[in-house]
Amino acid sequence: MSILIVDDSNENLLLLQSILQTGGYKDLLTAESATQAFKHLGIEDSGRNGTDVDLVLMDIQMPEINGIETCRRIKEVERLRDIPIIMVTAVAQREKLQLAFAAGAMDYINKPVNKIELRTRVGSALKLKQEMDKRKAREAELKKRTEELEQALKEVKVLRGFIPICASCKKIRNDRGYWQLVEAYIREHSEAEFSHGICPDCIKKFFPGVEPG
């Protein structure tokens, strides 16, 4: 699973990368600014051509666009909305956490970063993301099946109710008021097909010299 680390300090990027790599997380992307992060995520085209990212670690204090605003903009994009974002914050910035959570962050890690804490929280967030992905896939599958069923139901032809039939010739009066041969009517109103033959009684009646097979 892929993790994007966003921090304007190259030293911090290297540190977080190193801790995560030694913790077994190999698929790591880094960005030194919000703009770089947006490029990775493909935010300009609503995430359609961005790299698949499963978790973002975001520094709060960054020049130009800070971590809270970056978080908010990522969460505005529907395709990126479910990516968990963990804020990385100095103790002195704790008052900003409320804003970060309001912007959509799911968790935070204090600086200086403790490697065990970092790996544990990253592990939990990725597990959660995996579960969310599975749930979304199940929901998509269910939606698809429901649509298929609805479509199939539309195509099913049902014969029901009172059908006016001639007591003598057995023609049926159709919805348009015309008398129709029974097989034509059934064919129109169902998926049934007819194969034609002659019954023994009719052979006797119409072909008296022929023995029924």
Added chain:
Amino acid sequence: MTQPQSQNQRERIVVQVDTDLKELVPGFLRNRQKDLRSLLAAVEQSDYATIEALGHTMKGDGGGYGFHGISDIGKSLEEAAENQNLQEVKKWVKQLSLYLESVEIVYK
């Protein structure tokens, strides 16, 4: 908070650093030497914005590598620059210089 040392106090400052970071530490310390040179230049020009930015970065980065002294110095530099207190800035720049001269790393 790290207290300034006098020039006679050149005791080794032993810092325990995670072995996982062994490859990164030389680069980290080289960058602090660069910071020191930038700080000295900024002091010459009373460039408080640069001092504040460098102090802020040091404050944020030091502790993660195990160099809490650097974080403390960074914090003090940031505050001194905010207050435009050149004497304080000079004091903490000197303290950074001493720290970098005296630091000894033990990997654990």
